[in-house]
Amino acid sequence: MESLKFSINPARLPKHIAIIMDGNGRWAKGQGQDRLFGHYHGVESVRDTVEACAELGVGYLTLYAFSTENWERPVQEVSGLMELLVDTIRKEVPTLNKNNIRLHVIGNTSMLPEKTMSVLNEAIRETAANTGLNLVMALSYSSRWEMGEAAKQLGMDVKAGRLDPGTIDQDCFQKYLCTRNFPDPELMIRTSGEHRISNFLLYQLAYAELYFTPVLWPDFRKEDLYKAILDFQTRERRFGKTSEQLG
Ligand code: IPE
Ligand code: IPE
Ligand code: MG
Numbered sequence: 001m002e003s004l005k006f007s008i009n010p011a012r013l014p015k016h017i018a019i020i021m022d023g024n025g026r027w028a029k030g031q032g033q034d035r036l037f038g039h040y041h042g043v044e045s046v047r048d049t050v051e052a053c054a055e056l057g058v059g060y061l062t063l064y065a066f067s068t069e070n071w072e073r074p075v076q077e078v079s080g081l082m083e084l085l086v087d088t089i090r091k092e093v094p095t096l097n098k099n100n101i102r103l104h105v106i107g108n109t110s111m112l113p114e115k116t117m118s119v120l121n122e123a124i125r126e127t128a129a130n131t132g133l134n135l136v137m138a139l140s141y142s143s144r145w146e147m148g149e150a151a152k153q154l155g156m157d158v159k160a161g162r163l164d165p166g167t168i169d170q171d172c173f174q175k176y177l178c179t180r181n182f183p184d185p186e187l188m189i190r191t192s193g194e195h196r197i198s199n200f201l202l203y204q205l206a207y208a209e210l211y212f213t214p215v216l217w218p219d220f221r222k223e224d225l226y227k228a229i230l231d232f233q234t235r236e237r238r239f240g241k242t243s244e245q246l247g
Contacts, residue, residue, distance in 0.1 A: 004226035008056065012233050016060035017053065017225075018185035018208070020200055021045070023192025023216030030216075036080040041218035043088050047095075052222040054099045054133040056229075060182050061135050064200050068108055068142040082112070085139070086119045093123050100132030106178035107141030108149075136182060143202035150176035179204055187232045189225075191217045209235050 021042060028038030046063065053061045065085070071078060089103075096103060103123050112120070120139075153176050157163035163172075174180060184204045190196075193214040197205065211228045213220075236243060 004223055004230060005056075008226060008229055009233055010057065013056060013058055014186035014209075014229065014232055015058070016062070016183050016185045016187075017058055017229075018062040018064070018188045018201055018205070019049065020064045020188070020190040020194075020198060021217045021220075022190060022194055022198075024218055026192065027216040027218040035077055036084075038216075038218055039077075039081055039084055043084065045217055045220040046088075047092075048221050049225055050101065050133070050135055051099070052225050054101055058133060060185075061133060062106075062138055062179075062182070062185060062201070063136070064138045064141065064198075066107075066139050066141070067199055068111070068140055068145050069199065071111065071140070082116050086116050089119050089123045093126055096123070096127050096135070097130065100130045101127060102130040102132070102134050103127045104134060104136045104182075105139055106136055106146075107139045108145050109140060111140045134182065136179075138200070141178075142199040144199055146178050147203065149178075177203065184208065186237075187211060187228065189213065189228050191215050191220055207237070207239055209237065 024038030024042045025035040026038070027041065028035050031037070049063075050061060066081060070081075095101075103120075105120055105124065109117055109120070120137075150173065154163065154168065154173070158165050179201070184206065185201060185208045188201075188205055188208040189211045191213055193212070195212055201208075209232050211231055213224060213228065215224050236246070238246060
């Protein structure tokens with residue numbers, strides 16, 4: 001079968017794709033395995049998706065890898081995930097550089113183990129000069145945490161006399177979010193058949209097109225991504241206007 005890639009209109013690519021990578025646990029359970037087995041296999045899907053975005057020329061890809069709520073999972077799963085993260089990032093840096101991909105991280109990284117943080121910082125530094133795909137890993141991230149932090153920082157800036165509260169508007173607020181340097185996602189994909197946002201980019205997804213697929217994350221491959229992009233390209237994005245106004 002010919003790849004769906006060739007049906008994609010390159011002039012109408014989403015500039016920023018955000019993905020809630022869900023279903024690793026169920027995938028593992030389906031094979032009679034431990035949840036971590038699912039997470040290990042999810043890495044292959046990350047590789048495939050990142051490569052597909054880089055090949056297509058997508059500007060930004062944000063991957064929700066670990067939420068602030070995920071810290072509540074069993075200790076063994078959390079530590080397994082952290083180890084997997086360190087291992088994967090370390091191994092993938094040469095590939096990121098080869099493909100001109102720049103790594104960013106958003107989230108409450110102060111909660112991450114020191115080892116994880118230092119490996120991440122090194123990878124961020126080593127890929128900082130790359131000019132292709134921006135790969136944003138949401139780690140220990142949640143939207144409500146992010147907005148709480150933004151409110152705190154805004155308050156401190158007002159108190160210190162650096163900011164006139166009368167000037168606070170959407171543009172100003174946006175600069176206090178972790179995503180200040182990234183455009184809003186245009187396409188949000190969630191795998192595993194769940195139809196919810198789970199505290200992911202609540203503010204930034206205001207006008208994103210949402211795409212849900214029953215495919216479990218470890219099964220997600222390039223063709224699944226192409227399918228989502230093709231679906232995106234059939235949508236009429238009105239941003240509150242009428243169809244006629246769009247011309
Ligand atoms: C997504 O898969 C990965 C993380 C949240 C870290 P899950 O681990 O949530 O898998 P399910 O949803 O339980 O199947
Ligand atoms: C969302 O998945 C977080 C990530 C994919 C990292 P969850 O599996 O944690 O979300 P819920 O609990 O089903 O809403
Ligand atoms: Mg889940």
